[in-house]
Amino acid sequence: MASELITGFAGAPHVGSDDMGAFQSGILGVGSYVLQTGEQLKATVASANKVTIGTGDLVMNGRHVRMASSTDLTIQNGTQGQNRNDLIVCRYQKASDGKETATLVVVNGTATTGTPADPSYNKTSILDGATTSDMPLYRIPITNLSVGTPVKLFDILTPLKTVGDSVTLTGPITVITSTYGTVTGVRAGRMIELYFDWKSASTDSWATGYFGTLPEGWRPLMQAVCPWHGRDGSSQRRIVVEPFGAMYYTNVGGAQNPDRFTGTIHFIAS
Template identity: 50%
Template sequence: MAIDLVTGKAGSAHIDGADWGALNAGILGTNDYVLQVWNQFNANLQDNNHIVIDTGCAVMNGRQAVVTSAETVTIESGTQGQKRNDLICLRYSRDSNGIETAKLVCVKGTPTSGTASDPKLNTGSILLGSTTTHDMALYRVSLNGITAAAPVRLFSTLNPMQSVWDSLTQTVTWSKLADGADTVNVTGTVVNNTALLRVYWMNNGGFNSPSWKRVSLARMLNFKTNGEGYDFICAENTGSDTAGSGIIGVQNQEIYWQHTGGAYDIPQQQWHQAALVFPVVRV
């Protein structure tokens, strides 16, 4: 039938590798990737004719293939006076009965007295069903005569979603600059290079605030403002005649409080807080 509810009960077997492959490709991408689990196919060249590929998990055009224990791949001996590039690949195959398999292979290059080039691989799309063989290159092994060089990694590693989220949403770290007895708290995150912070300050002791004099509260350690400084209206309990004349601002890495009116006395244990939204760059 033309429509299949893949994640639904059908009364008979109706889910195959193509269904899961399409889902994986839609979420992870349609190319070939190594996932960050196990030993990510670490390679160890044992001698000129053998390379050991460690455990790993790959997704090829949406098809998942795993190596659950180290596998040894044989490299055909080189030729004296000739150079050759071989590619160690994870190969997907589908036979005439639709049976799908994966294995590690060494695709032999063409010997030459000049500059060696990589052999051509089968790179048709599994997802589109246009191929019965698909090679995912893991390593290049270059041979000069009979001597094999250290393997060169060729595959892309796909970061887990957690690391992608962490790169988009990041916590601002900070250190206190205000008087040691004062209470300062800075909370919030950075999303798409925009900081969203809540700043709270309670002055432990009373003081006289000259007009426009700053009080340094905290220093951002991992971000700074992108360009000019930014000021935000501050909610305070300093008294009806002065409430609303204070601001909490940020410039470069410094977060500060500043009074915008004339000089006045601020009693002890008064709170000041504001919500800040401003562009940032990493330090």
């Protein structure tokens, strides 16, 4: 049929995993991701022949797979003088009767005296009709008889709450107040714009004047600097905001104009 109401009563069961997979991939993305739940499938080398995968959830081409408890996987013995890469994957399979499963599997690589390559795996998306599809989770490097540190191969999906916070607007609010003026801030996610309105400035060559200290949540990830110059050409300053919150200006060159000055500076919040 050309169209079908999925989230509606049809008088008989009609919602399948293909429907939910398409819906969830449309919201979350068509790739494969680990969610920020549980232990986020953390890998731990338990012994020379065992890697433990912790709890968590993943979404594989729209299919939700949950690891409610940790899983132990056996790693094949290494060979003295040779190197090998194994892959730990989440393997989706659809049987001829339509039943679907998802399990953690170790895909063994080929040993070599040189630099090992990752083994091949099933890359076709479930959305494209694959009956077997693998989501790589970790590369397990094996040198001689030793199992190395697992290398993470997956992306962790950012929650919608975090995405929403990244575009939420805060302000404008006054973040610094002084007898000499004010600094007003606007924040959208981690982007901050500060507007300074200062009544007067030091006239001394290379002198420094302090606006004040910014509160937590309004400080830069790294030192932020912007140039400022007056319309009359007689004032040049550097506006500086430090990661610990100090905000100040430094006169550049000779004697400066003492009059009121204003401007803006932008940076990424810590």
